[in-house]
Amino acid sequence: MTKIEAPVYKDQIPGTSGLRKKVKHFRQPGYLENFIQSIFNAIAPCTGKTLVIGGDGRYFNRQAIQVIIKMAVANNFKKLLIGQGGILSTPAASCVIRKYKADGGIILSASHNPGGPDQDFGVKYNTGSGAPAPEALTADIAKHTREIRHYNIVKIDDIDLDIIASCRRSNTQIDIISAVDDYARLMATLFDFTVIRSLLSGHSFKMCFDAMHAVTGDYARTIIEQQLGAPKGTVINAVPLPDFGGGHPDPNLVYARELVERMQAGSGISLGAASDGDGDRNMILGEGFYINPCDSLAVIAANAQLLPAFKSGLTGVARSMPTSRALDRVASALDIDCYETPTGWKYFGNLLDAGKIQICGEESFGTGANHVREKDGLWAVLCWLNILAVKGKTPEQVMRSHWKSYGRDYFTRHDYEGIDLDDAENMFNTLQEKLPALAGQTFGSHRVGQADNFSYVDPVDNSLSSNQGVRLLFENNARAVFRLSGTGTSGATLRIYFDRFEHAGGNLDLDPQAALNSLIECADEIAGINAFTGRSKPDVIT
Numbered sequence: 230m231t232k233i234e235a236p237v238y239k240d241q242i243p244g245t246s247g248l249r250k251k252v253k254h255f256r257q258p259g260y261l262e263n264f265i266q267s268i269f270n271a272i273a274p275c276t277g278k279t280l281v282i283g284g285d286g287r288y289f290n291r292q293a294i295q296v297i298i299k300m301a302v303a304n305n306f307k308k309l310l311i312g313q314g315g316i317l318s319t320p321a322a323s324c325v326i327r328k329y330k331a332d333g334g335i336i337l338s339a340s341h342n343p344g345g346p347d348q349d350f351g352v353k354y355n356t357g358s359g360a361p362a363p364e365a366l367t368a369d370i371a372k373h374t375r376e377i378r379h380y381n382i383v384k385i386d387d388i389d390l391d392i393i394a395s396c397r398r399s400n401t402q403i404d405i406i407s408a409v410d411d412y413a414r415l416m417a418t419l420f421d422f423t424v425i426r427s428l429l430s431g432h433s434f435k436m437c438f439d440a441m442h443a444v445t446g447d448y449a450r451t452i453i454e455q456q457l458g459a460p461k462g463t464v465i466n467a468v469p470l471p472d473f474g475g476g477h478p479d480p481n482l483v484y485a486r487e488l489v490e491r492m493q494a495g496s497g498i499s500l501g502a503a504s505d506g507d508g509d510r511n512m513i514l515g516e517g518f519y520i521n522p523c524d525s526l527a528v529i530a531a532n533a534q535l536l537p538a539f540k541s542g543l544t545g546v547a548r549s550m551p552t553s554r555a556l557d558r559v560a561s562a563l564d565i566d567c568y569e570t571p572t573g574w575k576y577f578g579n580l581l582d583a584g585k586i587q588i589c590g591e592e593s594f595g596t597g598a599n600h601v602r603e604k605d606g607l608w609a610v611l612c613w614l615n616i617l618a619v620k621g622k623t624p625e626q627v628m629r630s631h632w633k634s635y636g637r638d639y640f641t642r643h644d645y646e647g648i649d650l651d652d653a654e655n656m657f658n659t660l661q662e663k664l665p666a667l668a669g670q671t672f673g674s675h676r677v678g679q680a681d682n683f684s685y686v687d688p689v690d691n692s693l694s695s696n697q698g699v700r701l702l703f704e705n706n707a708r709a710v711f712r713l714s715g716t717g718t719s720g721a722t723l724r725i726y727f728d729r730f731e732h733a734g735g736n737l738d739l740d741p742q743a744a745l746n747s748l749i750e751c752a753d754e755i756a757g758i759n760a761f762t763g764r765s766k767p768d769v770i771t
């Protein structure tokens with residue numbers, strides 16, 4: 230074992246979901262190694278522990294895995310479980326950690342961010358429950374990155390990642406395992422595969438799943454085409470590529486354009502779905518019909534009793550604060566708890582572990598449940614397939630009848646990407662200063678009822694998370710929320726979330742941009758988006 234002196238990097242601070250930087254940044258001498266050793270130091274002692282390793286297959290995945298293997302051997306891990314080809318989708322990694330009772334896992338992914346030599350890479354650590362490291366642990370890892378003196382590594386040949394086999398190096402057993410099998414087996418226990426199979430093999434129902442040249446290609450082909458009998462070619466862009474084919478593997482209306490075009494009205498395709506770089510996000514489309522992730526979450530919760538996994542009912546659900554309150558209305562009808570957490574899947578972990586919730590989700594195209602501790606793109610698609618198969622309806626019919634029962638929470642998110650960090654901070658600081666005086670003021674037709682910066686006290690361990698987003702809560706049941714993204718790698722990304730409730734008897738058919746237009750104008754008046762950033766329109770609207 231060699232101890233190598235480590236240069237200290239001051240920017241190794243995990244964001245919303247792990248450490249994300251450009252590949253070139255990760256390739257600085259000792260950069261990856263320092264961060265990995267800091268994870269190991271934070272979870273020490275490593276002796277006797279089992280670690281899962283896998284990634285979304287993006288550029289630098291394989292090289293990084295070889296480094297991590299050599300460092301894990303040097304740090305005396307007992308066992309490494311590594312996805313074949315260095316691949317594990319984020320939910321599959323969570324599944325493997327839980328199934329084999331591993332002590333934790335390292336997932337290599339920058340999620341929906343583009344891949345390639347000039348693009349993004351990322352590293353995150355998940356704990357033994359399969360959940361993303363909680364805030365206290367990520368803060369501890371960051372502290373270790375500032376205090377690190379050396380990292381440990383062994384000089385051994387690279388391990389063959391492509392063949393399922395076991396070998397031993399020093400005290401460490403290294404198992405290359407199937408990336409797909411454990412996850413696919415788990416899915417078969419959660420859904421009624423028989424009813425879905427008859428839907429997919431019938432002539433009246435066609436679906437299209439866009440894997441966006443990212444990690445879900447193999448998972449979707451195995452489950453949707455081979456196990457559920459959908460025709461070959463149902464999964465498009467199914468071959469994972471290190472640069473995602475030059476695309477931006479983010480399943481939204483802008484970046485999943487190919488799918489959106491295929492799903493135009495008249496296409497004859499009943500269900501469209503896409504997943505992101507590491508397989509934890511999902512987008513659901515009907516024929517010529519977009520289903521907002523906040524609504525998708527509400528529909529899944531409202532129909533949970535149709536899914537075998539939830540046949541004994543739900544006790545609670547949760548959503549991130551900026552996510553629309555469509556889920557709250559379902560929870561109230563079911564008379565179950567509904568929790569509001571900060572943005573970041575890690576905040577659902579304690580609630581899931583404590584059995585307080587079974588289903589949770591976020592506006593950022595993330596939906597999941599207690600089967601793993603990550604959001605799960607393919608799982609959400611299977612939920613929809615199961616619901617549609619039982620109901621014998623189209624996605625649009627299911628959505629419209631949901632609105633008729635619960636009312637509609639119009640929602641949109643406006644993203645301003647790559648803005649100057651100082652401009653973003655100035656805007657936020659100015660807005661923050663205004664907050665105490667805003668309540669009672671009227672802007673257009675909207676009177677502010679409450680204006681604050683969201684704080685969350687975890688109901689399980691009482692930990693406090695503050696500064697989680699500026700909320701403007703209006704008296705007419707409308708909200709505008711401002712956050713800076715914690716997942717970008719260049720400049721700042723400003724996210725502004727808008728939602729307002731329309732009761733079941735109201736106009737449920739508006740375009741969300743039109744339905745929220747006066748709220749959007751009012752938010753600009755209050756925050757001065759244009760004045761501070763110089764931007765007149767968002768880069769991405771979801």
Ligand code: G16
Nearest residue numbers: 245246340573574591593714715716
């Ligand atoms: C990550 C987190 C999500 C979060 C999303 C957006 O998703 O896991 O919980 O909602 O980032 O975060 P932000 O608004 O800070 O960019 P993913 O899919 O990137 O891992």
